[in-house]
Amino acid sequence: MFEVFKKELRELLRDKKTLLFVVALPVAIFPLLFAVMAFISSQAAMDAEQKVNTYAIINGEYAQEFTDKVFYHKSFELYKGAKTFNNIEELKAGVIAGDIDMGIYLPSHAEQTLDSGEQSQWQVVFNDSKSINFLFERVKELAKEYSDVLQTQKLISFGIEESVQKSILNPIEVIKVDTADKRENLGEKIGGFLPYLLIPLVLMGATYPAIDLGAGEKERGTLETLLLTPITRTELVLGKFITLLTTSIASTTITVLSMGCWIALALAFADLDFIKAAFSTLAVTDLLMIFVLLLPVAAIFSALALAISIYARTFKEAQNYMAPLSMGVFFPIIISIMPNMELTAKTAFIPVTNVALAIKEIVKGTVDYTFVGLIFLATAIIAAGLLAFCVKWFNREDVLFR
Amino acid sequence: MIEVAGLKKKFKLTKDHKKNKIDDIDPREDKDYFHSVRDVSFSCAKGEVLGLLGPNGAGKTTTLRMISTALKPDEGSITIAGNDIVKKPLLGRKSIGFLSGSTGLYGRLTVKENIEYFAKLHGMSKNDIASRCDELFTLLDMHKFIDKRAENLSTGMKQKANIARAVVHRPAVVVLDEPTTGLDIMTTQTVIQFIKGLKAQGTPVIFSTHHLDEVALLCDRVAVINEGVSCFDGTVEEFKQAGNSEELNQAFMNILTEKHDV
Numbered sequence: 001m002f003e004v005f006k007k008e009l010r011e012l013l014r015d016k017k018t019l020l021f022v023v024a025l026p027v028a029i030f031p032l033l034f035a036v037m038a039f040i041s042s043q044a045a046m047d048a049e050q051k052v053n054t055y056a057i058i059n060g061e062y063a064q065e066f067t068d069k070v071f072y073h074k075s076f077e078l079y080k081g082a083k084t085f086n087n088i089e090e091l092k093a094g095v096i097a098g099d100i101d102m103g104i105y106l107p108s109h110a111e112q113t114l115d116s117g118e119q120s121q122w123q124v125v126f127n128d129s130k131s132i133n134f135l136f137e138r139v140k141e142l143a144k145e146y147s148d149v150l151q152t153q154k155l156i157s158f159g160i161e162e163s164v165q166k167s168i169l170n171p172i173e174v175i176k177v178d179t180a181d182k183r184e185n186l187g188e189k190i191g192g193f194l195p196y197l198l199i200p201l202v203l204m205g206a207t208y209p210a211i212d213l214g215a216g217e218k219e220r221g222t223l224e225t226l227l228l229t230p231i232t233r234t235e236l237v238l239g240k241f242i243t244l245l246t247t248s249i250a251s252t253t254i255t256v257l258s259m260g261c262w263i264a265l266a267l268a269f270a271d272l273d274f275i276k277a278a279f280s281t282l283a284v285t286d287l288l289m290i291f292v293l294l295l296p297v298a299a300i301f302s303a304l305a306l307a308i309s310i311y312a313r314t315f316k317e318a319q320n321y322m323a324p325l326s327m328g329v330f331f332p333i334i335i336s337i338m339p340n341m342e343l344t345a346k347t348a349f350i351p352v353t354n355v356a357l358a359i360k361e362i363v364k365g366t367v368d369y370t371f372v373g374l375i376f377l378a379t380a381i382i383a384a385g386l387l388a389f390c391v392k393w394f395n396r397e398d399v400l401f402r
Numbered sequence: 403m404i405e406v407a408g409l410k411k412k413f414k415l416t417k418d419h420k421k422n423k424i425d426d427i428d429p430r431e432d433k434d435y436f437h438s439v440r441d442v443s444f445s446c447a448k449g450e451v452l453g454l455l456g457p458n459g460a461g462k463t464t465t466l467r468m469i470s471t472a473l474k475p476d477e478g479s480i481t482i483a484g485n486d487i488v489k490k491p492l493l494g495r496k497s498i499g500f501l502s503g504s505t506g507l508y509g510r511l512t513v514k515e516n517i518e519y520f521a522k523l524h525g526m527s528k529n530d531i532a533s534r535c536d537e538l539f540t541l542l543d544m545h546k547f548i549d550k551r552a553e554n555l556s557t558g559m560k561q562k563a564n565i566a567r568a569v570v571h572r573p574a575v576v577v578l579d580e581p582t583t584g585l586d587i588m589t590t591q592t593v594i595q596f597i598k599g600l601k602a603q604g605t606p607v608i609f610s611t612h613h614l615d616e617v618a619l620l621c622d623r624v625a626v627i628n629e630g631v632s633c634f635d636g637t638v639e640e641f642k643q644a645g646n647s648e649e650l651n652q653a654f655m656n657i658l659t660e661k662h663d664v
Contacts, residue, residue, distance in 0.1 A: 003519065003523055010515075011508055014511075220507075220508075220509065221504045222505075222507065224502070224505070225505055225567065228495050229495060229520060230523070231523055232492070401467075401472070401473070
């Protein structure tokens with residue numbers, strides 16, 4: 001068994017593709033990808049923030065104070081072109097044609113409506129399909145400022161002094177007194193994200209080498225010679241399984257360490273208090289506990305990937321079979337972030353979901369250690385079951401010689 | 403000495419196979435199974451080379467896979483020096499060296515690493531591995547490329563490495579499944595010399611082939627399988643007599659036709 005493990009590991013370490021998936025990708029490509037994504041999204045947000053939008057307003061004279069606020073706002077510029085806009089349809093056409101970025105339509109009887117105590121409805125025409133769009137929020141903010149002024153004036157005209165208006169308009173204010181400490185709050189935010197990163201990594205570290213160890217052996221014509229050596233199928237499966245477990249855990253560890261280095265590097269150059277606070281709450285024992293919980297998950301994935309791979313006739317067929325497994329792994333993680341989903345005696349038995357929930361609780365610092373033990377045991381039993389299935393699978397002629 | 407008696411092996415038909423099945427085209431198919439090997443028997447004594455002949459799909463590869471313990475027979479026995487390897491497959495694997503035309507090597511390992519790996523799996527000691535490897539590398543003239551990765555070898559070099567891999571553990575019986583298929587003349591000569599060498603050492607060799615010139619050159623005995631059933635087992639001379647021809651090709655055709663007509 002140990003000879004099989006040694007040989008498989010040696011071969012994998014000499015495979016450029018495996019090194020790419022297990023080492024290069026986690027070390028450089030993932031952090032680089034995240035950095036590029038962060039850069040692009042921050043750039044897009046900055047562009048949207050700094051962009052000056054052209055607008056046209058209809059019936060602006062009926063709310064002059066608001067019209068002036070829009071006019072003097074640094075992000076808005078009044079349309080000075082040849083086109084004229086007289087109704088809402090013309091504003092829509094102007095936005096679609098790209099003549100203006102935004103049209104504001106005030107009803108012509110705005111003043112009278114307000115005087116008669118009715119609500120006045122203003123329309124803002126713009127293209128809301130862009131994901132980062134500050135237009136509507138800015139206009140809404142200006143309108144609210146104007147609305148507050150009108151509200152105050154109106155109430156004063158009814159004889160209600162400004163000093164008592166607050167108690168009439170908002171007689172009760174509910175103030176949140178949060179018992180969750182800083183760690184719990186941060187844990188809730190990043191604790192749900194961590195399984196999304198770690199669990200698929202554990203799977204990826206097992207699937208690619210598994211294809212080589214199972215279907216790859218068939219395709220190269222080495223499986224038959226291996227089956228004719230005087231080692232039992234159990235030893236053969238265990239040798240291959242331990243190889244996959246090693247690559248899976250190694251890949252995850254390398255990724256986490258690499259990300260840690262990149263984050264440390266980022267913190268050295270930028271003042272990222274949120275990230276600093278988030279990671280300072282995690283102790284070494286927490287990380288170790290997460291690592292220990294991921295071990296049986298890696299075992300489950302290794303056994304599954306090996307069983308799938310040995311069933312496939314070719315490398316390509318194995319890749320096709322692995323695709324649903326790669327997608328399927330996200331479902332139990334999604335379950336773990338569903339509302340009201342908590343780590344209980346019941347959820348501790350749902351494979352993968354239980355580990356995702358436990359990671360979240362560990363990061364929050366609220367984990368019940370009994371559950372950690374229970375999850376480890378439950379996941380390890382499933383992994384052992386799958387490994388036994390794998391051994392049985394390797395003994396089937398219709399699987400090996402399809 | 404290896405003795406094969408009454409071997410039978412059937413495979414369950416897949417749904418696709420059943421769907422596309424043309425009735426009565428193959429007498430070996432029934433409703434659920436394909437009876438690949440129905441009754442095969444032959445023997446090969448020490449120092450003998452047995453040529454296993456038969457048309458494509460006759461059941462030769464299945465038979466050799468059963469002898470090599472990759473497949474388990476449904477019925478029958480395979481004994482090597484009195485030990486039934488169907489019942490003791492691990493013992494069988496220690497006693498048999500197997501090579502086929504499609505046997506591969508681990509491309510990312512060197513030739514030496516490949517052969518040492520299989521020697522270790524056969525439980526050989528470090529010293530024994532070193533001396534046996536050196537012996538084989540000299541015998542097969544492999545010293546020039548033993549440190550090259552298998553993926554970078556020529557076909558001839560690969561076949562030499564495969565031969566060394568197959569016999570590194572000094573097997574009692576060597577089984578070869580169409581070992582010269584797809585090889586050039588030079589590499590074929592290497593395989594032929596290797597078989598001659600085994601014969602000289604007294605190792606029984608069973609090899610399947612479609613090349614009857616190789617049979618004439620190497621074999622002491624011939625076994626013919628057709629549609630999963632043994633239809634001849636005897637010496638080369640008996641083969642010619644049974645086939646009513648001095649030409650091996652003609653004798654083979656006659657035996658097959660005669661058996662088919664019967």
